[in-house]
Amino acid sequence: MRLVALETLRPRFQKNLCVVILHADNGLVGLGDAFFQSAAVESYLHEHVAPLILGLEDPSPEAVSAQLAPYVGFQGGGVEVRGNGAVDVALWDLLGRQTGQTVARLLGGPSRDEISVYNTCAGPDYIQESSAQRSSNWGDAVGQWEDLTAFMERPGELAKDLYAEGLRGMKVWPFDHAAEASAGTRIRPDELAKALRVVSDIRDAVGMDMDVMVELHGLWSRRAAVEICHALEPYRPFWVEDPIRPDAIDSLQSLSNEVGVPIATGETATGRRGFLPLMQSGAISYATVDVQWTGGLTEARKVANLADTFAIPIAPHDCTGPITLAACFHLSMAQPNALFQETVRSFLRTWYPRIATGLPRISDGVATLSSEPGLGLTINEDLRDPSVAHRRVSRIDSA
Ligand SMILES: [Mg+2]
Known part of the structure; x- marks a missing residue:
């Protein structure tokens, strides 16, 4: 399973939220979200995180967490930590869907x-x-x-x-x-x-x-x-x-x-x-x-x-x-x-x-909790309507 796209959605009805969707080449997705200063988190994820994680095969939360640990900005809940937190949650969700297990x-x-x-x-x-x-x-x-x-x-x-x-x-x-x-x-x-x-x-x-x-x-x-x-x-x-x-x-x-x-x-x-x-x-x-x-x-x-x-x-x-x-x-x-x-x-x-x-x-x-794999959530498709949320997608070239 290879990560091929990182998608973010910033709902117009909740300006503080940045939803993160990781897409794998097998069609599975993993969900996370980051709260506060959503536009800054969105920029950080697409400009810094996407190039690091897209293309990874079978990404494990521990390995990616170590790779994304920032050189500065790790001592408080800043943009890097909140963005990394959303990606990490999405990776656990993805791993659950891949294995058919709940995150718990x-x-x-x-x-x-x-x-x-x-x-x-x-x-x-x-x-x-x-x-x-x-x-x-x-x-x-x-x-x-x-x-x-x-x-x-x-x-x-x-x-x-x-x-x-x-x-x-x-x-x-x-x-x-x-x-x-x-x-x-x-x-x-x-x-x-x-x-x-x-x-x-x-x-x-x-x-x-x-x-x-x-x-x-x-x-x-x-x-x-x-x-x-x-x-x-x-x-x-x-x-x-x-x-x-x-x-x-x-x-x-x-x-x-x-x-x-x-x-x-x-x-x-x-x-x-x-x-x-x-x-x-x-x-x-x-x-x-x-x-x-x-x-x-x-x-x-x-x-x-x-x-x-x-x-x-x-x-x-x-x-x-x-x-x-x-x-x-x-x-x-x-x-x-x-x-x-x-x-x-x-x-x-x-x-x-x-x-x-x-x-x-x-x-x-x-x-x-339900017994649905991963976090058990389904993203609301309405969010991809431009009138509902601001959407941005990063993909690897071959995706
Ligand atoms: Mg409190």
Whole structure:
């Protein structure tokens, strides 16, 4: 089996996404996607990666991963890492289709038949316009499945709605406006009280039967983050996520020693070298690895095993595309230390199916995989319509 073409599709309805399709000479394809700065990723893939991988015979994810490792740009989730991550996921998908096995099986699993999911309370248009982690990139805030507006304005009602669906975990970020107001340097008492009301209303509505993850998006200075974590302690959040930037490891370590809430981090950490000091510091209780941003499944499974070595569960990140989400599910099905999977119901019910079909079935807050080979996905042919997505293809000369 020889790689003969690399195709990218950038949907006009989700500017941050770059879908990657690897074509083999036997007609099989492998799917991946990269999230944020999609045009830059597209350029990188066609100008740098395609000449390196097109023509390869029976490409293995490990060999290609080693070949694509950049000389610079490997210490963070930059364009090279995100592009390589998408190609790596596509190679695993291709390998699965070639062998007739699911990716979970190729990864040494499955170690389970199903995995619980929690809902990240974003709306359909969340992070659609830019790669900024700011409220200006939160979307229209109107319409169906607008869970972000709901958690800000009707948190108890939203919690009951999610509970009725069978979900037992939800993530909210009611402190972000206050972080923007002070560049994360301080939180005023009225801002703290307003944000805490979101969490207390959820507790009043569904009690302790709902895991509540509080997301701080790494927007805070250490002292302000400590104050927020202390204030959250009575509400027993399942975790507080990214209270400060995860590369401030010494500060994160002292914060975790000071507060009585579990800390989750990792979606922006890159590879084993990104995670190792976090785990050695003892600062984190849960590793929220992003399969694509960390460099692909090849690296993510090593991160997952590193986490297992430190007795840390993984809870893979979503919000970075449906193909990455499918890869997360296969990793979680294979990994004994997978706790649960992040999902966004508003994405799963709006734009994710416009990219691909065959995503895992979720019922009563639990996901199950199909036995279809590879990732089990089928790309939506509508994406090749120029009015729907920008398409670019690189082929080897003889293809
Ligand atoms: Mg997060």
